[in-house]
Amino acid sequence: MKEETAKTDDKYALRSVSRALDILHVLGEHSAEGMTVAELADSIGVSKSTAFTLLQTLLARGFIADERLGGSRRYRLGLALVHLGDRAAANTGITQIAMPLLQQLTQETGLTSRLAVLDDGYAVAISRVDAPGIFRLAGSLGTRELPHCSGVGKALLALLPPARVFQILKRIGMPSRTEHTITEPAELVKNLVDVADRGYAFDDEEDNLGVICVAAAVTDRSGDGVAAISVTSMKGGRSLEDMHDLGRAVRACADKISRLLGANIPDA
Amino acid sequence: MKEETAKTDDKYALRSVSRALDILHVLGEHSAEGMTVAELADSIGVSKSTAFTLLQTLLARGFIADERLGGSRRYRLGLALVHLGDRAAANTGITQIAMPLLQQLTQETGLTSRLAVLDDGYAVAISRVDAPGIFRLAGSLGTRELPHCSGVGKALLALLPPARVFQILKRIGMPSRTEHTITEPAELVKNLVDVADRGYAFDDEEDNLGVICVAAAVTDRSGDGVAAISVTSMKGGRSLEDMHDLGRAVRACADKISRLLGANIPDA
DNA sequence: GAACGTCGTTCGGTATAACAGAACAATTTA
DNA sequence: TAAATTGTTCTGTTATACCGAACGACGTTC
Known part of the structure; x- marks a missing residue:
């Protein structure tokens, strides 16, 4: 389940931002079920703690949403993206x-x-x-x-x-x-x-x-x-x-x- | 035209990622006309060069699109967001x-x-x-x-x-x-x-x-x-x-x- | 037509922030 | 009850993201 970070032009690529976008991309491909921290960390190739901070940042802004069930916590795409997507299309x-x-x-x-x-x-x-x-x-x-x-x-x-x-x-x-x-x-x-x-x-x-x-x-x-x-x-x-x-x-x-x-x- | 970075919970906030999301947010509010590097740098409160690298990172992934007219260059929301927004809504x-x-x-x-x-x-x-x-x-x-x-x-x-x-x-x-x-x-x-x-x-x-x-x-x-x-x-x-x-x-x-x-x- | 202003882009040094790994708490499974 | 997951916190170190300044290319103005 390795995901290669498709890079078009890395000359000016911020690592943490790229990784945050990776997360959104991967979540988009697993939008139905959602994903856990560990799964995400694995699929974008970072440590669990790094993935965690990335997720918290995205979460605070509504770009992703979380859902706790049992001891686990699953992340999915958030409603902020619905808004931006609508604007982008209307653009x-x-x-x-x-x-x-x-x-x-x-x-x-x-x-x-x-x-x-x-x-x-x-x-x-x-x-x-x-x-x-x-x-x-x-x-x-x-x-x-x-x-x-x-x-x-x-x-x-x-x-x-x-x-x-x-x-x-x-x-x-x-x-x-x-x-x-x-x-x-x-x-x-x-x-x-x-x-x-x-x-x-x-x-x-x-x-x-x-x-x-x-x-x-x-x-x-x-x-x-x-x-x-x-x-x-x-x-x-x-x-x-x-x-x-x-x-x-x-x-x-x-x-x-x-x-x-x-x-x-x-x-x- | 100052935009305050609405922070829900900064405890684990990555600065560059937050700024990238700021850019998307601001672009969403100016989706019709698009914005220049300088305008964006000003509205999220970073230097022009910082805004530039942020923009390049987002651009490489299709989260924003650019359009050159004359000597100027305007950025707007990109089609990757249409995709993610659609997925988020279908979620x-x-x-x-x-x-x-x-x-x-x-x-x-x-x-x-x-x-x-x-x-x-x-x-x-x-x-x-x-x-x-x-x-x-x-x-x-x-x-x-x-x-x-x-x-x-x-x-x-x-x-x-x-x-x-x-x-x-x-x-x-x-x-x-x-x-x-x-x-x-x-x-x-x-x-x-x-x-x-x-x-x-x-x-x-x-x-x-x-x-x-x-x-x-x-x-x-x-x-x-x-x-x-x-x-x-x-x-x-x-x-x-x-x-x-x-x-x-x-x-x-x-x-x-x-x-x-x-x-x-x-x-x- | 020349000087100026403004645009986007590049470069380099430095403070710092982002990272991994380990440790911890809270669960679930065996 | 023990072991093995889970998610979360902490800390030190390095790499990196940031700013300021400089650059070339346009466009504008006097």
Whole structure:
């Protein structure tokens, strides 16, 4: 259960702060059960006493919460993070504008819809409107999705010149997620031409078997892709016709958002 | 623009970690515009170079994001927080269960609905379903709401024995927020009897003028209040009849959630 | 167009704060 | 009852986090 401290750039890294962030990260991956001091100390590689002081600091600020049961004490993520996460998502401003329209889209289609932005080449979902009913797609917010096999990723890549697409793909790679994943840069770029033409992208079981995703990009007034929206569904015998219907709906919604952002897109 | 480092218990507080959390806190309050190194250094009371290293550490882990414009560089909250916030909210498990039902409630009533849990005597909203349309209630997630003048707070207090209610009120206080705020413990407790009887609570402009809130508690199998849900609306000429209609709807929804949590509540 | 102010970034010396390990109290397990 | 966990406290030592000052790069102003 060793966790390697993923370091992007240590040049100016404060040890104790990094370790505190490690704790939050690890707790995020064990959010359901919570963790004890000893477990945390072990997984971030510090002494028990060090972990303890780190935890107390985070606790005093509400970044984590504790729960005593029996002689033991379990820590979990705290409510301060809910607040900050909400603010971080609302930050871009896009969320405020997009959310009501995403709700309409979910109501129209009956599917879970999401809003994602680009972060360092990856697509990251920042908001979500769950489908009514008991279906529940796992996809949690804030996790990076691979651009080459996610609907939102492809919708955003389609706006870029091929040279930059190749550049991004080279940096991030194109790992195979299912038998349908496109793993050849040239093939993906060919695929992206269709996407740009139609204005919406499919992820047809390319990331998860049995799951499809239809996405369209949101652009700002300068035409740059700032975000993408998508709906997710089970493949379950959905016809190509169906998927194009969804595509048109998603694109219409994305265009509405783009227009609200000041983009100059003619009405459908 | 001095910010005092709110310290709950410094006995085991790591200075650099506390400062890093300070930064996140301050950035959360200036999430719209972002902040520069100098501004941050000033507002948390450290030297520019110290703030810089703190920022680099947070940046490397995605807890903050930066944006260069002109010669300047602005920092804002990062996407890692979206992820952690989502996990923290999902933690309780209640969210998963409650969200679809909240969506129904919002669809039925046309109002923004929220889910709140108790945290140290305060009510804290952890999820929200925005009303369709362009109305947008400000209420962000994760902020503490006073129990004596919020719908969710009163709904939860109504489940407790009066002695504990007095105890909580004494600790937290009953500041006056509007002319309608109940500031007398005895009067509130009297009010809570009605709440317990009906199964839903009103906040009738007690927290914000012109804004009403109708809430009901969610209980677990042991009958303890674990959360509360609410809908929020403008007062705008809403009749008492109306409010009771809303109350019944909210309570029905809360009961459904309670039943899913294993509570033994007979159908309406 | 030149001098100035302000920005972000880097460097180095020093006081100190963060660390590990050991000891302690309070439990649970055998 | 004994042994082995648990969480918490303490203390000495080293490493480190901090500040102040200096730097280069912009942007601004006279």
